[in-house]
Structure formats: structure tokens, C-alpha cells
Amino acid sequence: MLKYKSLYHSLKKEIQQGTFIPGDLLPSENELCDQHQITRTTARKALDELQREGFIERLHGKGSQVRERRKSLGLLNVKGFSEAVGQQVDAIMLQAPDYRGWSDRIQFPVKENEQSASCIHFERLRCVNEEPVMLENNWFASTALPNFCQLGFVDGSFFKTLSQCFFIEIVGSEQEIRAEVASSEVARLLRILPGDPVLHISICFSTSHSSLTIYSELYCNTTQYPIGNSYHL
């Protein structure tokens, strides 16, 4: 293993596990050099990567500070849906994680090696001010996440659970976005009329665990809260 990658993974894991929490300062670059028998160039390369991925912020004269991770990932982001609408969001679990077959509602083609695995599915309704704004369905192969159905969600967040319980991070996504008319089922849950326009977002998340892909189908009522995101170089 390359030295800078080794340090990078070691620091990232400590952040994910909570050894360092947001606001903490990591060991200084010189301390890291001593601890790992490397030069500053190598230590900085690891820190550069953590910085780009949003895990830390470098403060000139102070140190490297752990941040809330909120890098944008396409439409949504690693922190999840609440930032995309910019409001406090409650989640109601309509269907707790359970073993189901792969659904034909999934818009992206399910990878062949995953089709043979059993599939975990859960469905949530996201509300802002008690008003339902998004219906969320997720599917993924159960092989990568043993005992997932027995676990609770960390802070109600699926991504946080992946990170803190399984050390799995989202590393990429593909999305398709459509404006559709609401089906009677979607309309009932979002408390709108069948035929009203809804935003339909299909996402295929790739993760740091090669055998885990997450398929999501989201239906949003955007009349009150449009989906927002931003990007900066």
C-alpha cells in the first residue's frame, strides 16, 4: 500500500468512527510525519485528498479541522436530502428494511451479479413542516451489509449508517430526472392529486464497497420546495 493512501485511509477511518469529530484538529503535519515515518510532502498528499473530499478544512496557522461532510454529489449530496431542500426534514418509515425481490420500478439496470443476490428494500416519506414532499425508495443487494435489517439508522440517515457501521462511502452517482404526472399511489402518499406534476429522480449510487450499489427512486412534490444544489470548482 502506498504511504499517502495508507495515511489517508487511516485518518478517514478515524473520522468516520468518531475518533475525531467535527471541529477537532487532526495531528499537525509534523506530528503525522513522526508518527508514520514519512515526510511532509507525503503527509500533505493524504490531507489534500481528505480536504478535497470535504472531510477536513485546512486552517493556516492553526491546523487541519474535521468538518461536517457535505460535498455535493449530483443532485443530492452525502449528507442527504435535508440540505437539498434547505429545511428541517422529518422521515417517516413506510416500509422498514426487509428482504424483497428486485423491483421493476428501478430505472437503472441492476448489475448481473447483484440480480442473483437477495435484495433489501425500504421506503420512506420525507416531510417538511408535516407536509410530505418526497417519497423515497431504496434497493440494494444484501450481501455487502450483513444484519442490516436488524440495525437502526444512525441519526435517521442511511448514508451515515453506511459510513459509521460499515465504513462504506458514496463515491459516485448516476441520475436521471423527469417531470411526470403522479400515479394514484404516489399522489396519495404525497397528498396531491393524481395527474399533478411530480419530479421523478432515479439514482444509482456507487460506493467504496465494490459489491454494493444503491438504487433509489425518488418522487418529489416541488411546488413548495424545489430541489436545490450547488457546485463549485
Added chain:
Amino acid sequence: MLKYKSLYHSLKKEIQQGTFIPGDLLPSENELCDQHQITRTTARKALDELQREGFIERLHGKGSQVRERRKSLGLLNVKGFSEAVGQQVDAIMLQAPDYRGWSDRIQFPVKENEQSASCIHFERLRCVNEEPVMLENNWFASTALPNFCQLGFVDGSFFKTLSQCFFIEIVGSEQEIRAEVASSEVARLLRILPGDPVLHISICFSTSHSSLTIYSELYCNTTQYPIGNSYHL
């Protein structure tokens, strides 16, 4: 000016101007060191940045190759709309660039210092297989782009024109996405029925020129061609 930034800007400008075109190899790292009296560490820092921004690709054992720039920028990307729908796209100019007032159709607040400047607007219709799929409206302050209305578009691309004629790059964006019912005007142009669902995307692009912000309002018929994008760490 820092040495690595100076080299970075110099190489980027040569790529934008066409001194190096996609497929070309930049001077090797050692050549850059000789030419600019710097060490490889410094040269590599400049190249690292160009690589992250998608201008070049590093080929181990070969060199640094200039790429078509296609980094994703939120929903759309710097190459523009054609990649988002993944098809060949024709553009019909409905309203050529002209001086107009700032429109109240712009969803993002126009910056105060821009409100007093005169505003250039143009409107295009994007078609796939002769079918209209997106109506595009753009507004921006004329101060940053003298003579813009007299210029033609490079390869029919607004972003390419900004880069090659003004050396201005898109560096960030904010977006809001909504599913709406089509107004009679939008429906007529997209050849759908008033009341059909359309995807409404509002974008505010920030650029490398501090006094230029681009405001876009897009209306998409996503029945045939959903808007796609992907993101990778």
C-alpha cells in the same frame, strides 16, 4: 504570483486558445521544469489542478494529454446540454442575443451591481431528432462581454464562446429544479399540451470573471429524454 499558479494559468490559456487541442500532449514535466525554472513538484502541482478540472489526462509512460472538457457541473456540465441528454442536439435560435431588460422570469435574485447594468438575453430551442426537448433562456450583464451581440457562437456553444473568445470559464453553479405544468407559451414551443408536466431548471452560473453571472431558465420535456448526469469522486 505563485509559480504553480502561474504555470497553471499559462497552460490553461494555451489550451483555451487552441495552442494545444484535445489529443495533444503537453510538454513533459521535465520540459516544463526547464522552461519555467521550477522543480517537478511545482510543475506537477499545476498539472494536478488541470487534471482535476478536466483539461488534461495523465498517461503513465506517455505524457499529459489535452481532453475534451466535460466535467459535470451540477445538472448540466461545461460541455453543455447535449451530453445531459446523451444525444445529438440541434439548437434553434428563437431570440438572438440582444439588449433587453432583466426579466422577472429569472428565479435567482440578480446581483445588485448587475441590475444597474444593461442585460443581454437570448433564447434557444434544443431539439433531438427534430423534436423540441428543451427551451433555454439566458440572461447576463453586458459589461463583461463587449461586442457579444455582434459575435457568432463557437460551434454553436455559448460556453465554448466564453472560453475561447473571452477566456472565461464556468467555476460554479446554483440550481433549483421543479416539476411544473407547462404554460401555454412553453407548451406551444415544446409542442406539448398546456398542463403537461415539464421539468423547470433554474441555474445561476458563476464564472472566472467576477462581474459575470449567467442566469438560465430551462424548460424540458422529459417524456422521451430524461436529464441525466453522473458524478464520481
Added chain:
DNA sequence: TAGTGGTCTAGACCACGCC
């Protein structure tokens, strides 16, 4: 003033591509 991160130098060895 001591410690931190930001920049830069002048080397070294390696793996990869191509001839």
C-alpha cells in the same frame, strides 16, 4: 515567539509506454 500550514527546491527510485 513557537507552532502551524503553504510553497518550493534538488535530488532519488520505480512502473509504464513505446521503439
Added chain:
DNA sequence: GCGTGGTCTAGACCACTAG
């Protein structure tokens, strides 16, 4: 075999923060 990019070392000086 030679040149390329990828990794790494062991220093140096600077600007910034904080006690």
C-alpha cells in the same frame, strides 16, 4: 533502453494564528 508520469525523501523559507 529511454523518456514518461507516480511516489517519496530531506531539507528550506514564508505567512498566518495564538498565547
